[in-house]
Structures are given as structure tokens and as C-alpha cells.
Amino acid sequence: MAEEKRRYFSTPIDVKHGIIDLTHGAGGRATAQLITQVFGKYFSNPILDEGHDGAFLPEIKGTPVVSCDAHVIRPLFFPGGDIGSLAIAGTVNDVAMCGAKPLYIAACFVLEEGFEIAKLEKIIESMARTAHEAGVQIVTGDTKVVEKGHGDGLYITTTGFGEVIPGIHVSGRLAKPGDKVLISGSMGDHGMAIMSEREGLSFGSKILSDSAPLNTMVEAIAAAAPHVHVLRDPTRGGLATTLNEIAAQSDVGIMLNEASIPVHSDVAQACEFLGLDPLYVANEGKLIAIVPEDEAEACLAAMKSAPHGEESAIVGTVTDEARGYVQMTTLMGGVRMVDWLNADQLPRIC
Template sequence: MTDRRLFTRKLDLARGAVDMSHGSGGKAMAQLVRELFAAAFANPLLDQGNDQAAFDPPAGRMVVTTDGFVVSPLFFPGGDIGSLAVHGTVNDVAMAGAVPLYLTAGFILEEGFPLADLKRLVESMAHAAREAGVSIVTGDTKVVERGKGDGVFITTTGIGVVPPGVAPSGERARPGDAILVSGTMGDHGVAIMSTRENLSFETDIRSDSVALHGLVAGMVAAVPDVHVLRDPTRGGLATTLNEIAHQSGVGMLLREAAIPLKAEVAAACELLGLDPLYVANEGKLIAICAAEDADRLLAAMRAHPLGAEAAIIGTVIEDSHRFVQMETRFGGKRIVDWLSGEQLPRIC
């Protein structure tokens, strides 16, 4: 990386702040990169110090995804924008049944943002990447004037490789298939909104933000022909199922009583006027598989700590209108439509 002899004094990571020179491409930027980002994310590809990472492509079908993170607040119960950036990107790769390998990261910093907070976010991101077994191999940093950003925005790219015989995709849901979820819905969105509104509950509500690739690996080992995998982030369970229904040209019938939901999340949603089916998740997945594989897939999910509360919540049905319907707890049926408007802005 950059020659350390260029610098006579280290960054003041305890009391310093981002300034415009940190995005100038000069000495100040090189110092920020070397002492903060490169130190935290160190790995052989990043340590080459180039503007790109060069590596031999892995054997097999590759998956590439990109994402952006603007969550507010930056720090929340159960995570922060740094760890969320890793988890969200890893999960997008994993929903193709892929093994995540590499990430890239771009940081848009606002002038005046405390370096202590930036260090905390970067170290959280590095820890999340190590836990997920991925390397952050290249990146970029830009600085915008005070008042023209909101502390930190992060953009990412994720790269992974799909094992042979695994091909989940949104257009593969078929009538008769079972619909499963890996756990309780709405935890992340409610944690964010509770923090914004300074709400407190008897039980702390924490984001479910976590990398799901380990859970997915166990699932595809048990049932390689999983038809669909998807993480229900923005728009929640309801919107994600509508997306899949439209991709596959099918309908869906859910059972409200079967959908896992924490009591405290349900109470918070009632207080905030939210429908938990539309609230974002960052550590849960939807799986759709052939009916004959459902029990085996459910057992594999429940065998993993991140799928302990997994449940079969419904069935794919024939429906030319591609409606998602739900049998309510009272015995009726209702349409579960796409999210209309913005229920929870800046949730991820």
C-alpha cells in the first residue's frame, strides 16, 4: 500500500473528522485509506494496492450482485450500516444458492463525520466479512460537502460461485410447491423504526441482520433442487412473494397463523401503524420447493441456528391473475398486494 514515510503524524481516530481533503486523491486520502480501510480489510488481493483486484475466476457458474446502503440511523440495535452492507450483499449472492467469495465497497462520506464513528463502522464491516468468510478486495472513497450527505453511504458488489446442480430462481415456482420462511418476520424494520421514534418495549427488538450463506449451504445440501430462494428485505414478505408470483406466473395461498412473528414485533407494528408482512428483514429468507421436498427442507433449515424457527407458511397455486392470497386467522381470505408507496424509508 502507500508508503508510510509520506506521513509524519497518524490520523486522530479518536477526535478527528472527515474533511474534503480525504476525498482529494492526495496525501490525506492515502493516509485515510492506509490507516483505516486497508488496515481493517487487509487481505492479499487488497494489499496489492491497485485500483482493482486481479484473480483467477473460480470454477463453476459465477454470481454478481450490487447493492447500496443508506440506512438511518447508522447504528441500530443488532447492527450498523457497515455490518448490514456485508450481510445484505452476501445474502443476495446466497439467494442464488452461491458460495460468496469477494466483496467490493464504496464509501460516500460527509465532511465533518467523526473518524471515531467511521472507524467503528469499518471495523464492524471487517468483522462481518471475516465471519462470512469473504474478502473485501477493492473499494473507493469519496467525500461530499457538509450538509450534502448523511454521514456515510455504502455501495457494494458481491461475487460468488454456484455449486453444480443448484439453480434457484424467481421464475421457478410451480403450482403445488410449498412456501417456507426461515424465521420471524419484520424484526429489522421494527428495530430501525423503534430506534428512530425512541420507542422502548419490555423486550428489546433487535435487527435480524446476519449472513445467511451457511443456512443456504445446509438447505441445498439437503434439497439441491430448491426452486426459489429470496430474502424479503424492502417491502417485506408480502412484496417479495408478489415479485416471485409475477416472475413465475402463479398465485400463492398463505396461512396467516403459520407465519412466524415475535409478539413484541406485532405489538410495535400495531403501535406504529405498520403491517408486519410489509416490514423489512435482513436475516431471513423465503424458500419455495416441490411439495415432496418440503419436510426435508424444513428439517434442514431447523437444524441450523438461523433456521430454528422456520415454518411452512403456504402453497403455490394456479392463478392467471398472479395474486398472493392469505387465509386469515378468522377463516376468511384476503389479497396480499404489493407494497404501495413507502412504508419505511431508508430501512437498509
């Protein structure tokens, strides 16, 4: 039996030229080869290597946090990342925005018949690299294959598990008048990277997605600003929509300062060309922190010193006026409303 098992798993899969077919999702030899020789090659860890249908996790000592996400981005590969790195970073960030330390990820893959195994391996490698950066383990998962024409190459769903950082309590309902609003960098990079790639547009320099795990930054914020009230990542709908959600949840007003909001020049040019507002464009490696005024400078310093935070800035103030609304002092010195996003400017960006 042992010899048969070695022979069963030793049959090489053709990574370079092979394609996914329905047998890879049927649960037999082809499925075992794909899992062992592609997924297992990059995801191996003691929990996953047990080979169970699920995962036996060590005891989580703090308050547990769980978040799930589905990733249907088009194209699968884009400047600055791919669906694999995006899936891990997005899930890590969703857990981290709860004021938690991400620990484990479960990942499920829906593959379309005909998808190139070489592309799949590249995506799996990217996931493993991002998980390593974030310090999380991929501990269980599932693979399904659908008929050609019934998918779009690859979809990935992920579930992240973590534990709350001791002493931290954040919520979209906790913003208070006088708090300062901070962001960890330039707005709109991810959405414009996707749109530029889709449409074959060039704006002098290649716009790169900001997709990145931010859990290290969250831990730095927790240490520097222990009374942080809100943490959010401004993904779909961008900064403007996310702040409107917070203003409504906390029943406060928010006043932004346009001059303080970083936007890369190539992103600004692309948005102007396409008739888009960068404040509503998705980000996948940025966060919003709302903290008491007396902790704002320490929080800013911590964000700037953390990976992916060198362009962090204080961009606004929470007020007790115009409750439920976001406003902005413009570059011209006037004030304008920054309303909710009424429609999806850029579909399938994550």
C-alpha cells in the same frame, strides 16, 4: 524512497478525536493515511494488500454471479447492527439468493465532511466482522468525501461476486403448483428496529434488527433440497411484496397460513401501534425458499440447523388457482388477499 514511504504512512491518524475533511477524499497524504490506518487495519487480505486500483481475482470455476447494492440507512447505528454490517450481509445475501456461494466484495464509501473517524472505524470493524462470518473477502474499493450538508454522514455501495453452487438453478419464475413456501424466521424485525430507534419508541423490550449473512443456510438448503426452485430475501416490501413478485413471475397462486408465520410479540405490538402490517415490513436476515413438496421437510430441518434459522417454518403452498395473487388463511379461518405494497412504509431502512 523506502524511508520516505515508511515516514509517509507512519504519521498517525487521530481516530479518537479526528473528523473527516475534504483532504481525506483528495487522493493525497490524508487519503493514504485513512485507507492504510483505518480501512487497511480491518480489511487486510492478500488481494487487497496488492494496492491496485482494482483487484486481480483467482479464477471463478463455476457460473459467476454479481450483485450490487447501495446503503443509505438512517440511523447509521441501530439495535442489532449498523450500516457496515448491513452492507456486507445484504450483498452476501443477494448473491446467495441466486443459489451462489459469495466470494468477494468491492465497497465504496461516500463520506460527509465532519463525520467522526471513530464512528467510521466502528463501522469498518463491523464490516470486517460480518465478512469474516460470511467467509468473503473485501478486495477493492473507493472513498469519496462530499462537503458538509451534501450527504448524511456516510453512504456505502457494495458489489458482490460469487459462483453458483453446482447443481442448483433458482429463479422467481420457477415456482410450481404443489411447492411449499418456507421462511427462515420471524418477519418485520429489521424494519421495526429501525423505526423504533428513529422515533425513540419502546415496546417493553428492545427490538433488534435481524441483519445477518445467510450464505451458510443457502448451502445447507442446496444440500438438503437440491431441486429448490426459488430463493429470495424479503427486504423492502417484506414477505408480502416479495411473494407477489414471485407469484407474478411464475404465474402461480400462493396460499399462506397466517398461524404458521412467526412474528415476535414486540414486533407485532409495534406494528399495531404504528398501523403497519408486519408482512410488509423489511427483513435483512431472513430468506424465502420455495421447494418441491417432497423436499420441504428436509429443507426445513436444514434451515433450522443453520445459523440464524432456528425459527424457520413452512408457511404456505403454491397453487394453480388465482394465478398471480397471494392469499392467506387468517387466524379467524377466513381468506384474504395479500396484495402488493403500494407505497414505501418505511423509507431508508437499508
